[in-house]
Structure formats: C-alpha cells, structure tokens
Amino acid sequence: MAEGETCQVQTAPGALLHPWEERGRALSLDEARCLMDALEPVDWRKLAAEYDRELLAGLMERGALVRAPARPRLWTRYGWARAEAFVAALVRARARHAFLGTPKLAPVAGVLEEPGAVAQSLRRRSVRSFAPLPLPHKVLESVLAAAEPMLKWWPHLRVYVAAQHVVGVRRGVYAYAGGELLLRRAGLNGRELVAATNQHWVSGTGVSVFVAVVWKELERMHGRGPDAYMSALVDCGRLGEVLMLAAGRAGAGCCAASSLDGEASAQLCGLPEGEQEALYMLRVGVPPG
Secondary structure: OOOOOOOEEEEOHHHHOOOOEEOOEEOOHHHHHHHHHOOOOEEHHHHHHHOOHHHHHHHHHOOOEEEOOOOOOHHHHHOHHHHHHHHHHHHOOOOOOOOOOOOOOOOOOHHHHOOOHHHHHHHOOOOOOOOOOOEOHHHHHHHHHHHHHHHHHOOOEEEEEEEEEEOOEOOEEEEEEOOEEEEEEEOOOHHHHHHHHOOHHHOOOEEEEEEEEEHHHHHHHHOOOHHHHHHHHHHHHHHHHHHHHHHHHOOOEEEEEOOOOHHHHHHHHOOOOOOEEEEEEEEEEOOOO
8 A cells, every 4th residue: 555545444354254364374463453443444544553564565465454345235234243253352361250159040941841842943944935824923922922031031132023914913113022012113114124134035924033132231241252242142042042943833934044234124123223233033924835
C-alpha cells in the first residue's frame, strides 16, 4: 500500500477458516490482533498507525488482509464476524473458574425424560418440505412448553416465534416468555424470513422459532472470554435439540439452521441493537403426506 494512501481494508473471510496457522507458519500475536481489528472494514491509515508496516504488507501479500469490501455481505450473510471471539482467544488466556460449593445440575426438559427419547432422537430426520396446512395450536404449545425448564435455567437465552399459519394464532412475530406468546408485531412476509435465515424452505405455513442470546446475561453468567461464547453456541444447540424432539413427538416436521443474517433476523424479531442476537432457528410445520 502506498504511503499516505486512503482506502479501507478488511480481513479476508478465508483467513478465519484456519486462524491459527497460515502456510505452515503460526500467526504472531500482533498479526492475530490486526486481523481481529479488521474483521469489519477499517481505514488503512488507522492500522498503519497501530501496527508495523512490514507486518501489514506481509498480511496483504499473503491475502489475509484485502481491500474492503471483502465479498460484500458475505460476513453478515454467513455470520463469520462472530469468529472474532475465537481469534480473540489467541491473545487472551482462557479463564478457568472453579465452583465454590457443590455444583448444581441443570434441569432436564420433560421431553428427554420420557421413555424412548433416545430412540426418537436417533430416528429423527430433518424436514424441509411441508404440507400447505396450518399448524395445530396444540403442537406449537407442546413444542414451546418443552423449552420452559431450560429457559428458566438459562436467562441468557430468549425465544421468538414467527407465526406463519397456526390455528388460533394471529400471523406475526411473538416473544415467548413465562409460558405465553407476547405479540411484538402483527403481519409477516415470507420474504423477510428467507432474508433472515438464508433458507428458501422457511416460507409457507407453520412457524419459525428463533433462539437469541442476551449478551449482558451471558457475560453475567460466564464472563467475557471465548468460553462464554462457546457456552452460548452449545446452549442454543441443546435448546434446539429439545424443541426438535418435542416437534417430532407431536407429529410435526422440523429442520434447524444457524446461517442467519444477523441484521435481518434482528429486525424481524425486533431485537434491541447490541443487546441480543439470534443465533439459531427452527422451522416447524406439518410434514408432507
């Protein structure tokens, strides 16, 4: 980059696929910090003021740092900007916290306590094609009720329901809290769901259930390190498993996705900016045939 040149640069998406090594050579701490600072487009002069120019030139030459935008919308569409927490793990020690006293066991959702739950889990198959029929209200109730014990235990998770066509439920977006559906906005466009999830099979009847993390609550429970971020991802998956098993038990079809568009899904669910983020989505509907 020429001296004094004004432009924006950004960490190349491919650089985060193998963040710890690059062509057989491990990243230095300064290189990792630089790539972390450039996850979103940043002015070249700002980086040059903080990092050695030889280091920056090396990253540019190897293709780890490129002119912005690096494939427009790719970061948002695939959520790769969330990899920031993992790059940060290289430059900070992982905190190990020991419990004082006797550890408490988290509750088990009722659907997992029933006989045959393991066998049901092994038989479950993802359904991406749904019948053009409204989802019975009792099915939605049973799916959400299965998550209730876990939501009480994990205050850092929230559930939002985009009701497309459910018997007795107005089309719109709801927050699920305290065992009730609370209307956040009426009306719902199928194109909004496709844009939020990057999945064409979410349009139609049934519901799309979004699992969001509340960052302040997560920090309060697990701190700010990368372990906390990993806990959020695992907890979303565990909650999703319970919802999927409950859907199967109720005779509904279900499929999950995590490739959400952060901005579009936040707008759809009405999430407070910078406070909550949707990380997981499940589509529940009437299976074909």
